[in-house]
Amino acid sequence: MxxxxxxxxxxxxxxxxxxxxxxxxxxxxxxxxxxxxxxxxxxxxxxxxxxxxxxxxxxxxxxxxxxxxxxxxxxxxxxxxxDGSAYASIGLQIFAGQVTALAVDYSGDQLLLWHRALSAKRPTSEIISLAQRAASRVRQQGRHVLGLTVALPNTFPRTGLREQVSGSLRQKDLVVSVAEHAALAAVAEQRHGGHAGADLAYVSGAAGLEAGLIIDGHLLRGGRLGRFKLGPAGTPTLEDQAGIEPLLRRALPDFDPEALADAGPAVEQVAIRARVGDTVTLAALKHTGGYLGQGLAVLTDLVGPEVIVLGDHFATLAPWLIPALNLSGPPVTASTLGLHAAALGGALSHLDQVDTGRIPRPVG
Amino acid sequence: MxxxxxxxxxxxxxxxxxxxxxxxxxxxxxxxxxxxxxxxxxxxxxxxxxxxxxxxxxxxxxxxxxxxxxxxxxxxxxxxxxDGSAYASIGLQIFAGQVTALAVDYSGDQLLLWHRALSAKRPTSEIISLAQRAASRVRQQGRHVLGLTVALPNTFPRTGLREQVSGSLRQKDLVVSVAEHAALAAVAEQRHGGHAGADLAYVSGAAGLEAGLIIDGHLLRGGRLGRFKLGPAGTPTLEDQAGIEPLLRRALPDFDPEALADAGPAVEQVAIRARVGDTVTLAALKHTGGYLGQGLAVLTDLVGPEVIVLGDHFATLAPWLIPALNLSGPPVTASTLGLHAAALGGALSHLDQVDTGRIPRPVG
Incomplete structure (x- = not known):
């Protein structure tokens, strides 16, 4: 990839x-x-x-x-x-208080999509356990597993994770990788999101405020949109102004910070309030959209994507955010891939191996 | 390229x-x-x-x-x-009130470096005239001209320029291109600046405030650092805070805006004053460096270069700017390529054609 x-x-x-x-x-x-x-x-x-x-x-x-x-x-x-039946690959992601596993075969058909609640105590063993079960299921279906990618937010500790997952799967030619959530979601968006081949930025609120950037067909490192800050000492970061958590605090007077393990329901609540014209909620969305637009202008000036895709929580809120962006740049659209785009991108990224003509022997 | x-x-x-x-x-x-x-x-x-x-x-x-x-x-x-003797390529740049032509042969040896004062009235015809003379000279030396690139600041009108230059050179297989000044300077820096193969950002004050970005071996479009702005309406841009012209206005009480066609002497004046400890000049450099550091932090968060190179006017002022950057990121160094880095990068970019093994017949 x-x-x-x-x-x-x-x-x-x-x-x-x-x-x-x-x-x-x-x-x-x-x-x-x-x-x-x-x-x-x-x-x-x-x-x-x-x-x-x-x-x-x-x-x-x-x-x-x-x-x-x-x-x-x-x-x-x-x-x-x-014929996609012989080869498959698996993507896992940690998002919204869950670990999600998704497998696709070589023709791009989805083979499984599993969600498991993630306990804060033993996330690594839960990732490993789900990876093992997903690989077993795919093999039982007579498919050769080419690779498995774990999509993680920037904040998630990853020391040794790749090696532990790889060791637990006991298949020498199975490529295991660990990558950024937003970057992998961008890969999915480029392949399955109707922007094939385009230079794009995928904006994710999965962990703070991150962007996955694909430019000239290359996935860039970086994309840490939320840390942007321009101004005198004490200036808030872009994430303070345009992140999902600050939005929830501004938009929902009764917001419960305990609910942040899965912000999804609170984000839905914001959308419901916006739809009925709640002024506090609309003002909060306008604030978020205005600052997000400034961050996306910076991103556009710097790397020039052809399209900007608002992903996950931002996609849910796109009807109110997009008009507030005030961005004179590339078109901005809402992702239609839902909340497991990173797992999909992680799985898809291993299929490139076959597309280059380097083809392992299938099972059976 | x-x-x-x-x-x-x-x-x-x-x-x-x-x-x-x-x-x-x-x-x-x-x-x-x-x-x-x-x-x-x-x-x-x-x-x-x-x-x-x-x-x-x-x-x-x-x-x-x-x-x-x-x-x-x-x-x-x-x-x-x-043996570099058979093939050569040419770079031109518009910078500091001059049009500069530089030719290198395939082994990287410099064949010519010409400067001509640029009149504001007929810049295009002066570019074409110098391009023709440089190509003639290189051919007289028995070399086959592979390509010619014109490096231009973002602000320079370029409609039809490539076609006019190409038409004037009367050589079918001579590739003519037009590209951004900072981008081509970044190419030169990556090849000849001691950062071979590195992901780098080259920061140029040649026209406002621009960066040339090479990531994963690819030159990115964009790099428009000077337009960055994060804050409420009326917030100054990064160029207002960290550009060369605003620095000259702050640092030199007797600054003459007429001198801006070639800011070089005024930049040297700033360096001389800083060296003797002039407090107004040092404060202006600290202001510029502080904001430049914020811009470079954003750039680093977004694309993650391995090294940042302060180019042209910024290189002259690097001893005072670098300590003021306050950047916790990749190392920042001053370019040693001088003021014609973009012309050099433009010339070098055509030699890639030979390195890929696609080799035209030489002359003679």
Whole structure:
């Protein structure tokens, strides 16, 4: 998912084949089921090469032959389609007082979505336990687990977590990674959120105020929007002005800070009050939106995204926040991915491995 | 220089050769003159392949055979070294009331550095005229001009400039581009400034307050540091607080705004006053440094550079600005590239074409 820039490696014929496997897979992902002749015509590969590549992909259970294609005179050509059944990957996230596990297969179909209440006492063992159970279930379904990513807010302690999760899963070629919540949500947004290929910023209120930034196809480190501060000593941070918790305190006179483990219901409460025109709530949303707009202007000046996506809690409140942003920059939209975007992004990020043509042997 | 992400292309044997040419070139750039056997041992290519590749590169005048290598028993091996003589590229910049042209050859040696006073009336024709003369001179030296980049401040009108420059140079395969001053200075800093491969931010006072950002090897669009503003309506921008012109107004009671076409002498004046402890000047530098530090903290939170380089006018004033930044982030250093870093970066950016192994025929 993140690109490392090592010394260039010499190319050989295995590289050529890997590249061409990737070309065939991406053609089918982009254009849907196609005949071998159509793949050859569109990619510039010879028919013989396409036959050999697709035989290999069928053997790996990444393609299957389906019915003949229409619009054809004479003998119908067999159509090849992506087959997601052999490979899967898993994303976990810690958000809203829960640990969530989500698995997708190679064709992007969701295999499972589990939520478990997270106790403050033993979060690491709960993450490990859910990771183990999700991996077992996916394997029972006859799928090879390519990877597992744990999405964490910046505030969550992560020392040794990757190694502990990896050790508990007992599968050598299963890649385990740990990454930022907002960054992984941005990955999901770019793949499944209707912004494929766009440079985007995903704004998350999951832990303070963070942004996931994908620029030129690269996920940037950083995105710590909430810590912005420009002014004399004692100036509040952007999170103080535009974060979800300060908004709840301003908007809900009876706000209970104990409820912050899962801010979701309180955020819904704000939306309900705003809908009926509660003036205190509307003023709080205007305050939040105004400062959020200033932060997003800074972000836009600095990295120039093509679209800004308000995620999770901010998506719920987007009808009131967007008009208050006062932003002369890229379009701002509300995410439609809901509250488990980071888990989805974590799972999706492992499927890139297959798309590059480096294909492990499937199980079974 | 900027990467475009098109559909993946099928690989063939020409690609393999291109990749391997690039591997040999980069090996020699990284490790200095080497024997064919050493190149083979280090890259994993066979000796026969290395012989064929290096013959091609010698034919293109990109390598030359030099004396035998030492430390060897028996017949001495011929050593191959990069030969920069066949290819060159040109960078132009508009800065400090001048148009500057700089040419480098493929080995990075500077071929020319010209400055011409820029009249406000006909800047475009002066750019074109200097571009033509620089290209002629480089060709007279028997070099093939790969490309020419014009570095411009954000404020400079650029409509049609690229096409006009390109048309005036009458060489089909000469790539002409126009890019941001700070971005190209960042490229120079990353290649020649002792920060090779680092994620860096180059801070320029050439036009307001801009940053060139290179993250994960990619040049980001944006970097418009000076427009940052967080606060109620009427809050000054970061450029108002930390730009070069406001600094000159604060630090020099007798500052003449007419002198702004070239702020260099006034910036030197500030440095002289600071050195003798002038309290007004030191207070102005502290004010500038304090706000600049806040802006750089925001930049660091958002994109996480590994090093921040104060460039051009900021480099001159770095001894007083750096202590005032109060930045708990990456190290901050002063650029040692002087005032033509953007022209250098513009020239260097075209040499990448050769490093990727896509090598045009040289002249002569």
């Amino acid at each position: 993140t690109t490392t820039r090592a010394e260039p490696q010499p190319a050989d014929f295995a590289d050529v084949r890997t590249t061409n496997l990737a070309v065939v897979l991406r053609h089918l992902r982009a254009h849907g089921p196609s005949s071998r002749a159509a793949i050859a015509a569109s990619t510039g590969l010879t028919k013989a090469t396409v036959s050999s590549l697709t035989a290999d992909l069928i053997d790996h259970r990444l393609l299957r032959e389906s019915g003949p294609s229409g619009n054809r005179i004479g003998r119908p050509a067999t159509v090849l389609a992506l | 900027t990467t475009t992400r098109a559909e993946p292309q099928p690989a063939d044997f020409a690609d393999v050769r291109t990749t391997n040419l690039a591997v040999v070139l980069r090996h020699l750039r990284a490790h200095g003159p080497s024997s064919r056997a050493a190149i083979a041992a280090s890259t994993g290519l066979t000796k026969a392949t290395v012989s064929s590749l290096t013959a091609d590169l010698i034919d293109h005048r990109l390598l030359r055979e030099s004396g035998p290598s030492g430390n060897r028993i028996g017949r001495p091996a011929t050593v191959l070294a990069l």
